Every structure is written in C-alpha cells, then in structure tokens.
Amino acid sequence: QITLKESGPTLVKPTQTLTLTCTFSGFSLSTSGVGVDWIRQPPGKALEWLALIYWDNDKRYSPSLKSRLTITKDTSKNQVVLTMTNMDPVDTATYYCAHRQLAAAIDYWGQGTLVTVSS
Amino acid sequence: DIQMTQSPSTLSASVGDRVTITCRASQSISIWLAWYQQKPGKAPKLLIYKASSLESGVPSRFSGSGSGTEFTLTISSLQPDDFATYYCQQYNSYSTFGPGTKVDIK
Numbered sequence: 188q189i190t191l192k193e194s195g196p197t198l199v200k201p202t203q204t205l206t207l208t209c210t211f212s213g214f215s216l217s218t219s220g221v222g223v224d225w226i227r228q229p230p231g232k233a234l235e236w237l238a239l240i241y242w243d244n245d246k247r248y249s250p251s252l253k254s255r256l257t258i259t260k261d262t263s264k265n266q267v268v269l270t271m272t273n274m275d276p277v278d279t280a281t282y283y284c285a286h287r288q289l290a291a292a293i294d295y296w297g298q299g300t301l302v303t304v305s306s
Numbered sequence: 307d308i309q310m311t312q313s314p315s316t317l318s319a320s321v322g323d324r325v326t327i328t329c330r331a332s333q334s335i336s337i338w339l340a341w342y343q344q345k346p347g348k349a350p351k352l353l354i355y356k357a358s359s360l361e362s363g364v365p366s367r368f369s370g371s372g373s374g375t376e377f378t379l380t381i382s383s384l385q386p387d388d389f390a391t392y393y394c395q396q397y398n399s400y401s402t403f404g405p406g407t408k409v410d411i412k
Binding site: 226285292 | 307338340342349350351352355356361393395397400402404405406
C-alpha cells in the first residue's frame with residue numbers, strides 16, 4: 188500500500204525559505220522508474236505542478252519557479268525534500284507530494300499540508 | 307512551456323445527465339494526458355491516464371478520449387458522488403495542470 192505524507196512549517200514569513208518533507212511508504216525511490224512530484228494549490232485555486240525527482244536523481248522543475256526550487260531525495264529514509272526560497276504571500280497554498288512512474292500519471296497523493304506566508 | 311486550457315470553467319448539471327469536459331494543450335502532447343477529480347479539502351484522485359485508460363476502481367461511466375492537442379472527459383450518467391472539480395494534466399513535457407472545471411448541481 189502506497190502512502191505519502193507531507194510535513195513542514197504551517198507558517199513562514201515573507202523572504203524566508205520553505206522546507207517541506209515528503210515521507211512515503213509502500214515503494215522505494217531506488218526502484219527503476221519511480222518518481223515523486225510536488226504540486227501546490229492556493230486556496231480556492233487550481234493545482235500547480237512544481238517539481239519531480241526520479242529514482243536515478245533526474246530532476247525536473249516548473250520553468251516559472253525553477254530559480255526558487257530545489258528537490259532532493261534521501262532513499263534510505265524514504266523521503267523527498269522540497270525547498271522554496273524567497274517565500275511571498277502568493278505562495279500560500281496546500282502543498283502535496285505524490286507518486287508516479289516514469290512516463291505515467293500521478294497515481295497516489297499525500298493528504299497535503301497548508302503553508303501560509305505572512306508576517 | 308505547454309499551457310493547458312479547460313472548458314467550461316463551471317458546468318451545472320443534473321443527476322443522470324451526460325457531461326463532457328474539454329481540455330486543450332498549447333502544443334501536441336500525444337496521449338500523455340490524465341484526468342483527476344477533486345473534492346473540497348481532499349487530494350485529487352486519478353480517473354483517466356494516457357488520455358483514455360481508466361484507472362483501476364474508477365466507475366465505467368467515466369471515459370476519456372483525444373490525442374495531440376484536444377481531449378475530452380465524459381461522464382455518461384452523472385451521479386451524486388460526481389459533483390466535484392475536474393482537472394486535466396499533461397505529462398509529456400514537465401507537467402502542467404489545466405485550470406479546472408467545477409461540476410455543480412443544476
């Protein structure tokens with residue numbers, strides 16, 4: 188059974204760096220073809236894809252946010268970490284991590300974590 | 307960047323109605339398109355992948371079609387549990403979600 192759970196601060200100040208951790212079970216990021224995505228959703232708005240890391244450490248980023256994002260993995264801990272620099276109130280959103288396979292759709296999602304950016 | 311659009315943005319329908327949502331990509335994405343259903347406060351749920359493949363456990367009243375730049379999601383007979391927001395997502399290049407279509411009660 189595949190499960191994912193996001194963790195991190197619920198409140199960050201403008202200009203700070205956000206660090207979110209996705210802890211998962213039921214699969215390994217050392218298995219060929221496996222990937223973990225990050226997606227966010229501002230309150231009442233649409234989903235926005237952020238980043239993806241594959242088992243082979245191939246990383247993909249949203250072109251519009253690439254300069255602010257870093258995605259890393261710790262295979263031994265079954266974790267993926269997303270950092271986003273220079274946070275702004277418009278970055279207030281529910282942040283999700285999710286599982287996918289190479290050339291496949293996202294099939295399992297975490298429950299999401301709401302991050303509010305405010306001074 | 308590949309941009310995704312959806313129409314309509316809101317759809318009012320009744321139980322039993324046939325519902326069709328359209329998704330368009332700004333350039334060809336072959337069949338690398340998924341459809342998700344999202345209810346308030348919940349994570350999205352995968353319905354359709356590779357444009358027309360039904361995810362395991364998803365009712366057969368949901369179907370997808372299309373290739374290239376134009377895609378549709380059809381619900382053959384709308385059920386009470388289907389009132390939700392639907393998103394398309396391309397995964398041909400990076401990944402992009404559409405703006406969503408809210409299906410509400412007429």
